[in-house]
Amino acid sequence: MCDHFETLRARVADRREGQGLPAFVEREFREFVTCGSLAAGFARFRCRACGRDRLVAFSCKGRGFCPSCGGRRMTERAAQLVDRVFPRVPVRQWVLTLPPRLRYLLAFDHASCRAVTAAFLSVVFAWLRRRARRHCVRQGRAGAAVILQRFGAALNLNVHVHALVLDGVFVSDGAEGVRFESLDREGAGDEAEIVAALVAAILPVVPGFVRAAMTPGGRVAAPTVFDDLYTYAWFVTFGLSAGLYVLLMRRRVS
Numbered sequence: 001m002c003d004h005f006e007t008l009r010a011r012v013a014d015r016r017e018g019q020g021l022p023a024f025v026e027r028e029f030r031e032f033v034t035c036g037s038l039a040a041g042f043a044r045f046r047c048r049a050c051g052r053d054r055l056v057a058f059s060c061k062g063r064g065f066c067p068s069c070g071g072r073r074m075t076e077r078a079a080q081l082v083d084r085v086f087p088r089v090p091v092r093q094w095v096l097t098l099p100p101r102l103r104y105l106l107a108f109d110h111a112s113c114r115a116v117t118a119a120f121l122s123v124v125f126a127w128l129r130r131r132a133r134r135h136c137v138r139q140g141r142a143g144a145a146v147i148l149q150r151f152g153a154a155l156n157l158n159v160h161v162h163a164l165v166l167d168g169v170f171v172s173d174g175a176e177g178v179r180f181e182s183l184d185r186e187g188a189g190d191e192a193e194i195v196a197a198l199v200a201a202i203l204p205v206v207p208g209f210v211r212a213a214m215t216p217g218g219r220v221a222a223p224t225v226f227d228d229l230y231t232y233a234w235f236v237t238f239g240l241s242a243g244l245y246v247l248l249m250r251r252r253v254s
Helices: 003-015 024-035 069-087 100-108 108-131 189-207 225-253
Strands: 043-044 051-058 091-098 144-151 156-168 170-174 178-182
Touching: 003 024, 069 178, 091 108, 100 108, 100 156, 108 144, 108 170, 178 189
Parallel strands: none
Antiparallel strands: 043 051, 091 156, 144 156, 170 178
């Protein structure tokens, strides 16, 4: 990293007409190469019994690609969710992926990103409540822990949402508090309904996202007919792919 970072900066600047890497990317790189180095700062611990000292170097606490800090944060978050947040009930993971052009928009527009995440959860929670009403369970309340991931498998910019959703609802149990109604064996065949609800929920909360395409200079590019067709085609393809996946999984299970 130290030997080739400046070469990387120069090549990126050459390909991006002199703009170079974003400031937050350079900061993440430079903090990563000093992670765990005593030269970047340390804490001194002394044993009162034997008087022995130990130096512990500061970590970068990065959220990008530092394997040490990222692994520690991942472990701590998982332990907290398992030990202190989630009850011992069924949990289902939901993943929301988005059209490429919408990913870039949400990466730099935090308000729209929060709005899309809220719309996603509202659709999932409404679906859970409908499933509960099929079993005469009224006024159920759902719960979830949401993680926003900003990169894909190739470390490319890919804003998408991971949600760990309790597969059921909480309902009032009189004076004794609440109880959990598990719905983990329900819901097969509702995929098309969920996809349609997602599209209907996301479109209004991101005004003009079909026509939003950020140029390298940060300006909004003029839309084309092909841009609009591509975005709508993505939603259609997403629905067809989801249906095909469900059919294949059902065949495998049977």
